[in-house]
Structures are given as C-alpha cells and as structure tokens.
Amino acid sequence: MKPFDEMLISGDEVREPYARFHEWFREQDAEALGEKASEAEAFFRRTGITFNVYGQEEAAERLIPFDLVPRIMAKSEWDNLADGIEQRVTALNAFLDDLYHDQEIIKAGIVPERLIAGNEAFLEEMRGFRPPGGVYTHIIGTDIVRCGENEFYVLEDNARTPSGVSYMIENRETMMQMFPELFAQNRVRPVETYPHHLRRSLAAVAPPACEGTPTIAVLTPGIYNSAFFEHAFLADQMGVELIEGSDVAEIDGRIQMRTTEGYKPIDVIYRRVDDAFLDPKVFNPTSMLGIPGIMDVYRNGGITIANAPGTGISDDKAIYSYMPEIVEFYTGAKAKLQNVPTWRCAEEDSLKYVLEHLDELVVKEVHGSGGYGMLVGPTSTKEEQEIFADKLKKKPTNYIAQPTLALSTVPILVDGGLAPRHVDLRPFVLVSDKVRIIPGGLTRVALKEGSLVVNSSQGGGTKDTWVLRD
Known part of the structure; x- marks a missing residue:
C-alpha cells in the first residue's frame, strides 16, 4: 500500500496547503538551499542544541538533523486534530484522578485491575491525594501518525516528562531567519509563544500556600541529562530559575531555593526528574537528583509538581490499548482520535496471533520509549524474530504488538x-485552567529512504511544522 503523500496528490499536482511553498521552491537555486542547510547546522551547533546518546562512547553528544522543508497543514486539518487531542487529554486527567481515588473504571470492568496492581508506574503515595487544580498531566506530548487524508492515529501518550518542545521553537526561529519571504507569503500560526503559555499555565495551578504571584522553577537532573539543553532553554524563555535538587531544601513546610537574599519559597516546580528520583525519603533513597521531603510538602498543599508524580501509569502501552474505552467512559462520547490497532500479548489469543505474525508486526515493550526495546517485524532478521518470540513466551505481559502502518510522507x-520521507508529529498540550494546544508541534522525520523509525536516537531528524491560518 502506497503511503499518503501530504504534499502531492499525484504526479505534479500539489495539495493546497503546499501550493505557495511549491511555487517558491521551483524558483530556488539548489546550491543556495544547500548552503542554507549548512547554515542551519552551524547555528544549531553554535547554540548548543544537542542531545546525549547514552551507552555510546563515540559521538555521545549529537545534533539532531534539521530539514529545511516545512511540514504544512491546512487550518481544517489542524482544527479536527486539535479537537481530538483536547478530548483525549481531558479523559487522561479524569482517568488519573479516578485511578488514585474511587477506581470506578476498574469497578465497571473496563480496565483490568491487573494492569494497575503491581505496576511500578502506579504510585500508592498518590492515592487519595488530588493535586492543586485537580490537574495531573500539565504538559503532554501526544505522538500522532497520519495514514490518509483524514486518518490520524495516536501512537502514544507522553504524560510524564515529554521532551522536544525546544526543538519545535528553535526550528521555527531558524526558518524565520533564513526564509522570511516564506512567512510573508504564508499565514503561519506561531509556536514561539509556547514559553509564555507554559508559564501562564503553571501559574494557574499554584498551590494553596501560594501568596501573590507564583514563584516557578524548572527542576533538572543536571548537565549530563540528555535533555538538559531543553531544561535550560525553557527556564530562560519563561524567565524562571533552573534548579537542581542541591539548590533547594525543605524549610518550614515549603520547598525553598537559595538566593542572594536567603531562602525563597517555590510555588510550582516543572520537574524533569523521574518519579523514582524525585524524593529520596519516599522513593529511591540513593537519589542525588531529587528533593528530600518534597512529597510531604506536596501532599500538605505547599507546592505544585508538574507533571504530578504517578502520571506515568497513563503512558503504559497496555493501558494505551484501552484508551478508546477510557475516552468514552469519562467524556460520554466516542473517541475522535483513534488508537493504532493493538494486540495485548498478555491475552492468550493475541499472543498466539503475534507469535505467528512477528515478521509483519511492530512489537513494543509496555514501558519502552525512544525506539528501543522493540521489534520492527518487516525489517527484522529471522534471528531477531526468534529472540523476540522467546521474550514474548517468557513474559507476555511486558509486550504489545501493532501492525506496521503506512505512515504518511x-x-x-x-x-x-525533494524526496518523500515518513514522519510523525508530537503536538504539545498544556492543561491547567484550560487546555492550550500549540498549533503544530515537533515533526520527526525518518531521513533514510523507506525507514519508519523517526526517533532522533535512531537516526531521525526534525522539521518545522506549519499550521496555516486559512
């Protein structure tokens, strides 16, 4: 099946969103565009826009390749997609609130209790506690794939600490600097307002102890974290402090940071530290990254943590397979955005089917991310399939499987x-007093011909995503 081409209908017939870009491109000099690509790479290198690759001695710090050709979406396409995303994140927050309180969805027999009980992402410490404003997932990165004109599917929900928003913003800034004439010809909705909306959204869920204008900080694991550039970038863009666990302490029932004028209480922490390392008094006692005592302060109304501890349960890929039912249970309406069809290997019939069709399917670890711990059946060897079959038989509950989709190009x-390449999309969503969806998001592209793997850690790149105003 030929993948859906987002630019071309057939031959040289161009889809409407790309019409003005296509006219512009035909007038460009190929050599000059090549020089622009080199300029962009030099800019990213100079700015320090890199990510770290763990476990590799060579080239541990890399640039994410950037492609100059924007991905362009019509207003109507985006509006339909945004409606579905808003419905989904609303349901996700309701689901988390229910899980940590009455668990009505389990009592109704919709989500099996076995997926929650004993799941390391479900935190008993959050039971019976409701975060300020009733918001659990303040920042969400929903991964979307497209397979047709109006066929969008959710690949996964990133509700813990989604990354990539800094690349979305820097990609746009680079394009505006290099091709201002393109923005004059196309009415493109802005993404550079994200830090303003993020600060506004975080301030709207300040805790009961907050007096006056909320003090906000970004908590980072430190300079060796793969996304440290983004942590520093967002703190700088919001005009807030970038802190590490060693910069703060629990004093008088508040989390306070050192300043030149003594300690100052923090009201909202945008944390980029995983649950296990957040509070050594409650979770991993050897953690040097978190803040001792922050969970007690949190439960006593002294601080807001975004995203809330325990949101990782909604990232679980086995839970993901129930999202259409979860959306309908909490919103009373059918899901506007569909999941990719999913086989739960924990179920005997599904496991049998998956084992018989490993060469056709994508098999993923329930807690996996970044393109690791997965089997892409059509591009795998017999040996790799045999290894995965053994893994599935030993621990079927650890895996789900999905068909190999014909991702759009x-x-x-x-x-x-120009040449077509497969892409996905990560729109960024902010949830507090209202749902704010940034128009566009981060488009990740598989730069190798025929490849379906778009992750930067696996050789993918990024490109600017345009949502047109009309």
Missing part, C-alpha cells in the same frame, strides 16, 4: 531536489 531536501 512529506518532502525533505536531498541532492536531487
């Missing part, structure tokens, strides 16, 4: 002009 710049 968008053009990238190559030596011969």
Whole structure:
C-alpha cells in the first residue's frame, strides 16, 4: 500500500496547503538551499542544541538533523486534530484522578485491575491525594501518525516528562531567519509563544500556600541529562530559575531555593526528574537528583509538581490499548482520535496471533520509549524474530504488538531536489485552567529512504511544522 503523500496528490499536482511553498521552491537555486542547510547546522551547533546518546562512547553528544522543508497543514486539518487531542487529554486527567481515588473504571470492568496492581508506574503515595487544580498531566506530548487524508492515529501518550518542545521553537526561529519571504507569503500560526503559555499555565495551578504571584522553577537532573539543553532553554524563555535538587531544601513546610537574599519559597516546580528520583525519603533513597521531603510538602498543599508524580501509569502501552474505552467512559462520547490497532500479548489469543505474525508486526515493550526495546517485524532478521518470540513466551505481559502502518510522507531536501520521507508529529498540550494546544508541534522525520523509525536516537531528524491560518 502506497503511503499518503501530504504534499502531492499525484504526479505534479500539489495539495493546497503546499501550493505557495511549491511555487517558491521551483524558483530556488539548489546550491543556495544547500548552503542554507549548512547554515542551519552551524547555528544549531553554535547554540548548543544537542542531545546525549547514552551507552555510546563515540559521538555521545549529537545534533539532531534539521530539514529545511516545512511540514504544512491546512487550518481544517489542524482544527479536527486539535479537537481530538483536547478530548483525549481531558479523559487522561479524569482517568488519573479516578485511578488514585474511587477506581470506578476498574469497578465497571473496563480496565483490568491487573494492569494497575503491581505496576511500578502506579504510585500508592498518590492515592487519595488530588493535586492543586485537580490537574495531573500539565504538559503532554501526544505522538500522532497520519495514514490518509483524514486518518490520524495516536501512537502514544507522553504524560510524564515529554521532551522536544525546544526543538519545535528553535526550528521555527531558524526558518524565520533564513526564509522570511516564506512567512510573508504564508499565514503561519506561531509556536514561539509556547514559553509564555507554559508559564501562564503553571501559574494557574499554584498551590494553596501560594501568596501573590507564583514563584516557578524548572527542576533538572543536571548537565549530563540528555535533555538538559531543553531544561535550560525553557527556564530562560519563561524567565524562571533552573534548579537542581542541591539548590533547594525543605524549610518550614515549603520547598525553598537559595538566593542572594536567603531562602525563597517555590510555588510550582516543572520537574524533569523521574518519579523514582524525585524524593529520596519516599522513593529511591540513593537519589542525588531529587528533593528530600518534597512529597510531604506536596501532599500538605505547599507546592505544585508538574507533571504530578504517578502520571506515568497513563503512558503504559497496555493501558494505551484501552484508551478508546477510557475516552468514552469519562467524556460520554466516542473517541475522535483513534488508537493504532493493538494486540495485548498478555491475552492468550493475541499472543498466539503475534507469535505467528512477528515478521509483519511492530512489537513494543509496555514501558519502552525512544525506539528501543522493540521489534520492527518487516525489517527484522529471522534471528531477531526468534529472540523476540522467546521474550514474548517468557513474559507476555511486558509486550504489545501493532501492525506496521503506512505512515504518511512529506518532502525533505536531498541532492536531487525533494524526496518523500515518513514522519510523525508530537503536538504539545498544556492543561491547567484550560487546555492550550500549540498549533503544530515537533515533526520527526525518518531521513533514510523507506525507514519508519523517526526517533532522533535512531537516526531521525526534525522539521518545522506549519499550521496555516486559512
């Protein structure tokens, strides 16, 4: 099955959102565009926009390749997608609130209790506690794939600490600097307002102890974290402090940071530290990254933590397979955005089917991320399939499987002009007093011809995502 081409209908017939770009591109000099690509790479290198690759001695710090050709979406396409995303994140927050309180969805027999009981992502410490404003997932990155004109599917929900928003913003800034004439010809909705909306959204869920304007800080694990650039970038763009666990202490029932004028209480922490390392008094006692005592302060109304501890349960890929039912249970309406069809290997019939069709399916670990711990059946060897079959038989509850989708393609710049490559999309959503969805998001692109793996850690790149105003 030929993948859906987001730019071309057939031959040289161009889809409407790309019409003005296509006219502009035909007038460009190929050599000059190549020089622009080199300029962009030099800019990213100079700015320090890198990510770390763990477990590799060589080139541990890398640039994410950036492609100059924007991905362009019509207003109507985006509006339909945004409606579905808003419905989904609303349901996710309701689901988390229910899980940590009455568990009505389990009592109704919709989500099996076995998926929650004993799941390391479900935190008993959050039972019976409701975060300020009733919000659990303040920042969400929903991974979307497209397979047709109006066929969008959710690949996964990133409700813990989704990354990539800094690349979305820097990609836009780079494009505006290099091709201002393109923005004059196309009415593109802004993404650079994200830090303003993020600060506003975080301030709206300040804890009961807050007096006056909320003090906000970004908690980072430190400079060796793979996403440290983003932590520093967002703190700087919001005009708030970037802190590490060693910069703060629990004093008088508040989390306070050192300043030149003594200690100052923090009201809202945007944390980029995983649950296990957040509070050594409650979770991992050897953690040097978190803040001792923060969970007690949190439960006593002295601070807001975004995202809330325990949100990782909604990232579980086995839970994901129930999202259409979860959306309908909490919103009373059918899901506007569908899941990718999913086989739960914990179920005997599903496991049998998956084992018989390993060469056709994508098999994923329930807690996996970043493109690791997975089998892409059509591109795998017999040996790899045999290894995975053994893993599935030993621990079927640890895996789900999905069909290999014909992901949509968008053009990238190559030596011969333009060539189609597969993409996904991560829109960023802010939840507090209202749901704010940034128009566009981070488009990740598989730069190798025919590849379906878009993750930067696996050789993928990024591109600017345009949502047109009309």
